[in-house]
Amino acid sequence: MKVLLINGSHKKDGCTFTALSEVEKVLKAEGIDTEIIQIGNSPVRDCTGCCWCRSNGGKCIYDDDIVNEIIEKAKTSDGFVFGSPVYYAHPSGRLLSLLDRVSYAGGSALAYKPGAVVVSARRAGTTASIDAIMKHFTINQMPVISSNYWNMVHGNTPEEVLLDKEGMQIMKILGQNMAWILKCIETAKKAGIKHPAPENKIMTNFIR
Numbered sequence: 001m002k003v004l005l006i007n008g009s010h011k012k013d014g015c016t017f018t019a020l021s022e023v024e025k026v027l028k029a030e031g032i033d034t035e036i037i038q039i040g041n042s043p044v045r046d047c048t049g050c051c052w053c054r055s056n057g058g059k060c061i062y063d064d065d066i067v068n069e070i071i072e073k074a075k076t077s078d079g080f081v082f083g084s085p086v087y088y089a090h091p092s093g094r095l096l097s098l099l100d101r102v103s104y105a106g107g108s109a110l111a112y113k114p115g116a117v118v119v120s121a122r123r124a125g126t127t128a129s130i131d132a133i134m135k136h137f138t139i140n141q142m143p144v145i146s147s148n149y150w151n152m153v154h155g156n157t158p159e160e161v162l163l164d165k166e167g168m169q170i171m172k173i174l175g176q177n178m179a180w181i182l183k184c185i186e187t188a189k190k191a192g193i194k195h196p197a198p199e200n201k202i203m204t205n206f207i208r
Contacts, residue, residue, distance in 0.1 A: 001182050002033040004077040006070065008084035008095030010041045015120035016083040018158040019171050023081055023118065026175025032182060035073070039066060044094040045101070053105035060105040067098055071106035079145075079182050080110070081174075082133055083118040089125030091132050099136045107140045112195040114181050116145040116174055119152050120161060126152040141195075145181060147174040 005024055009016040017036070024034045045062045052061040060067050074080070082099065084091040103110065115137040119129045127150055137144050151174055153167030154160075162168065188194075 001031075001078045001186060002035070002076065003027050003079040003081060003178060003182070004070075004073055005034060005036045005081040006083065006095070006098075007036060007038045008082065008092040008098070009120075010039070010092075010094075011085075012038050012040075013158065014085070015153065015155055015158055015161045016085050016118070018155075018161045019118045019120050019153045019167070020081060020083045022168055022171035023116075023175040023178070026172050027179055030176070030179035030183075032079075032179050035077075037066070037070065037073070039092075039094055039098060042066070044097045046097045047100040047104050049104075058106050058108060060101050062101075065098075067101045067105070070098065070102055071109055074102065074106055074109035077109075077113070078185070079113055079178055080115045080142075081118055081145075081178070082115070083120070084129060084133060086119055086121035086125040086129050089128055091119065091129040096132065099133065103136045103140055110137075110140045110142055111198070112141055112143075114143040114145050114178060114185070116178060117151055118171065118174070121152065121154055122156045123154070126150060126154075143181060145174060145178045147171070147177060 005020045007017050027034050044065050084095045117130045117133045119126050147170045149170050154164050
């Protein structure tokens with residue numbers, strides 16, 4: 001079993017990475033393989049809705065950023081944690097663009113696999129950021145992993161995040177819950193219990 005953790009911050013070792021690292025530490029202790037991927041500083045294109053990915057095996061037409069790499073890694077991953085700093089009370093724009101394209105082109109690699117959101121903030125905008133990211137899970141039939149509070153940490157530096165004892169406990173419990181769900185899914189597979197069969201999407205327009 002493997003969990004892919006995506007750091008949506010441009011800072012490699014910043015506050016978001018500190019939170020993700022705590023989740024990763026717990027997952028490793030539970031025997032779960034992990035990989036943290038940094039989006040980095042490079043631009044990430046928006047999805048243009050061109051639908052080229054529909055005829056190309058789930059690969060995005062734009063191949064000059066990290067999106068297709070993450071789609072490929074998602075195919076062999078069993079769970080996901082997407083982390084973002086909070087900018088102007090919303091998540092990283094690059095992370096949202098990445099999620100739009102990964103969900104649209106590579107949704108089949110995400111479906112039925114558990115996902116979690118982690119956000120870091122100096123002060124406010126956390127729950128709005130969690131909601132914006134989590135919508136990508138629910139549209140892809142992904143079980144959402146929670147903790148004992150909203151999955152957030154507070155601090156302006158990694159050192160301050162470590163002082164957020166409640167936030168760090170939230171990350172710890174999040175890791176435990178992710179490991180538990182993954183083990184439950186693995187046990188179900190061995191018992192012959194499969195996820196629901198996918199259905200063809202029905203599209204209904206509100207204006208007729």
